[in-house]
Amino acid sequence: MAFINYVIHLAILIGIYSIVTFSLNLAVGFTGLLNLGHVGFFGIGAYVSALLAVQGVSLWISIPLGALAAMVMGIILAMPTTRLKGDYLALATLGFTFILGSVARNWTDVTRGALGIPGIPKIVKGNTEFLFVVVVLAVVSYLAMWYISRSRFGLTCEAIRDDELAAKMLGKNTFAHKALMLGFSALFAGFAGGLFAHYITFIDPSIFGINDLILMFSMLIVGGLASVKGSAIGTIVLFLIPEPLRFIGFPSSVLGPMREMIFALILLLILIYRPKGLFGKVDFS
Amino acid sequence: MIRVKNLAKHFGGVYAVKDCSFDIKPGKITSVIGPNGAGKTTMFNLVCNIISADDGSVYFKKENITRLPTHKIARVGISRTFQQARLFKNLTVKENLTISRPCSEKEIRDVLEKVAFKLPIDTKGSALSYGQMRLLEIARALLHPHELLMLDEPTAGVNPSVRQELKKILKQLNKEGKTIMFIEHDMDFVMSISDEVIVMAEGRVLMRGTPKQVQKDKRVLEAYLGK
Numbered sequence: 264m265a266f267i268n269y270v271i272h273l274a275i276l277i278g279i280y281s282i283v284t285f286s287l288n289l290a291v292g293f294t295g296l297l298n299l300g301h302v303g304f305f306g307i308g309a310y311v312s313a314l315l316a317v318q319g320v321s322l323w324i325s326i327p328l329g330a331l332a333a334m335v336m337g338i339i340l341a342m343p344t345t346r347l348k349g350d351y352l353a354l355a356t357l358g359f360t361f362i363l364g365s366v367a368r369n370w371t372d373v374t375r376g377a378l379g380i381p382g383i384p385k386i387v388k389g390n391t392e393f394l395f396v397v398v399v400l401a402v403v404s405y406l407a408m409w410y411i412s413r414s415r416f417g418l419t420c421e422a423i424r425d426d427e428l429a430a431k432m433l434g435k436n437t438f439a440h441k442a443l444m445l446g447f448s449a450l451f452a453g454f455a456g457g458l459f460a461h462y463i464t465f466i467d468p469s470i471f472g473i474n475d476l477i478l479m480f481s482m483l484i485v486g487g488l489a490s491v492k493g494s495a496i497g498t499i500v501l502f503l504i505p506e507p508l509r510f511i512g513f514p515s516s517v518l519g520p521m522r523e524m525i526f527a528l529i530l531l532l533i534l535i536y537r538p539k540g541l542f543g544k545v546d547f548s
Numbered sequence: 549m550i551r552v553k554n555l556a557k558h559f560g561g562v563y564a565v566k567d568c569s570f571d572i573k574p575g576k577i578t579s580v581i582g583p584n585g586a587g588k589t590t591m592f593n594l595v596c597n598i599i600s601a602d603d604g605s606v607y608f609k610k611e612n613i614t615r616l617p618t619h620k621i622a623r624v625g626i627s628r629t630f631q632q633a634r635l636f637k638n639l640t641v642k643e644n645l646t647i648s649r650p651c652s653e654k655e656i657r658d659v660l661e662k663v664a665f666k667l668p669i670d671t672k673g674s675a676l677s678y679g680q681m682r683l684l685e686i687a688r689a690l691l692h693p694h695e696l697l698m699l700d701e702p703t704a705g706v707n708p709s710v711r712q713e714l715k716k717i718l719k720q721l722n723k724e725g726k727t728i729m730f731i732e733h734d735m736d737f738v739m740s741i742s743d744e745v746i747v748m749a750e751g752r753v754l755m756r757g758t759p760k761q762v763q764k765d766k767r768v769l770e771a772y773l774g775k
């Protein structure tokens with residue numbers, strides 16, 4: 264019975280994180296935006312929804328609001344930086360993540376700082392039911408993101424990734440496209456963050472940690488840029504591979520660093536033997 | 549159609565384009581020639597505001613477009629290709645074309661036939677040869693709604709039979725009423741299809757005239773041979 268519960272728990276996390284990976288792919292793989300703010304967007308979704316929900320706001324409202332807050336932040340970050348050359352967007356989104364972590368730690372009146380927010384209401388009580396909800400929401404999110412990526416707007420974003428100047432010369436407002444796509448990317452990350460908060464029922468500022476960002480990028484790169492299937496499978500692979508460690512009986516203090524070493528190893532192997540990832544359509548170069 | 553007045557642009561201490569003025573008449577084929585480094589490509593980039601001018605202005609059908617962002621310049625009716633073909637290399641031939649504007653399969657086949665492009669439309673951009681890239685880039689520029697077509701060295705790196713093909717295409721487009729302006733090094737090509745030739749040297753317009761006038765002009769010869 265304990266084993267079943269563990270499998271369900273893992274499946275729920277995979278469901279939530281598969282949304283994260285695809286949404287990261289919208290920005291990085293489909294549009295070529297080096298978005299290092301994804302844990303920030305995930306964390307905003309989690310915090311906004313959790314804070315509202317513990318005040319009694321319905322989850323039907325708090326989770327979408329969290330996602331929208333993330334989207335607005337995404338667009339605001341993209342507007343000044345996507346006009347500039349080079350990787351200003353990467354710097355801005357990473358800096359933004361650090362600032363959010365700092366706000367979450369220090370704005371104690373609202374966030375309770377390092378104490379975190381306990382007692383966040385669950386979406387549904389039982390984990391089996393929760394898994395069902397997550398599967399449905401992940402499928403709906405995938406359909407929505409798949410639709411965005413296959414739309415004319417999404418195709419234009421891919422063109423911008425390949426050659427922004429050529430896209431401009433065809434009359435495309437490339438800044439607006441990039442800003443909106445980063446907005447969509449953030450929207451779904453924020454949504455996943457909300458689901459996470461209402462599953463785990465406790466969040467603290469560590470949600471903005473850089474380790475999670477590395478995990479997200481590992482899932483993306485293993486699965487492959489601009490691949491829908493890759494986003495799902497990259498997530499599954501990276502969640503499952505470190506799991507057997509638990510059963511070997513390592514103490515938890517060793518488990519964390521081991522996981523990270525395994526991620527690094529998987530990444531290295533992928534970059535050496537399959538530089539496009541398992542299903543990638545686009546080179547990293 | 550387009551009027552360029554006193555355009556100037558310098559990189560570091562060197563002027564790539566300086567005091568460059570000319571106009572392009574509607575319905576004509578105008579070629580731009582001049583030695584390497586004369587500033588031809590830079591002038592194209594200034595017209596499209598891909599690099600911003602230090603000085604001077606560009607008018608398109610009387611509208612001052614000097615400071616318009618590039619995508620808006622494209623929308624007023626200018627389409628162009630680049631000296632190095634710029635394709636969307638992870639997209640297919642068909643997708644490359646539909647980025648220009650939504651179009652039917654038939655329109656795609658027609659435009660590809662027009663430029664004598666013969667590969668399957670689901671070929672990826674990165675799988676094309678250099679010559680095919682140029683043709684696809686021209687096809688893409690043709691699909692984009694425009695009145696003025698600007699081509700930067702369309703025959704560079706394409707084989708002689710495709711060159712002949714291109715000549716026909718440009719003439720045909722011109723017959724259909726398109727205004728065309730292109731930079732070119734192949735003098736046979738230039739002389740056989742241009743209504744007017746603009747000669748650039750050291751960032752300025754050295755002279756302009758019919759192909760015959762240009763061929764006879766001593767200054768042009770000097771510019772090419774160096775003084």
Ligand SMILES: Nc1ncnc2c1ncn2[C@@H]1O[C@H](COP(=O)(O)OP(=O)(O)O)[C@@H](O)[C@H]1O
Nearest residue numbers: 559563564582583584585586587588589590591
């Ligand atoms: N981005 C740039 N940075 C520095 N110098 C440039 C740049 N673009 C062009 N130039 C210089 O400007 C001059 C004109 O170049 P260009 O317009 O490409 O000439 P053309 O197309 O007539 O061969 C050359 O001396 C070139 O080296």
Ligand SMILES: [Mg+2]
Nearest residue numbers: 588589590631
């Ligand atoms: Mg040139």
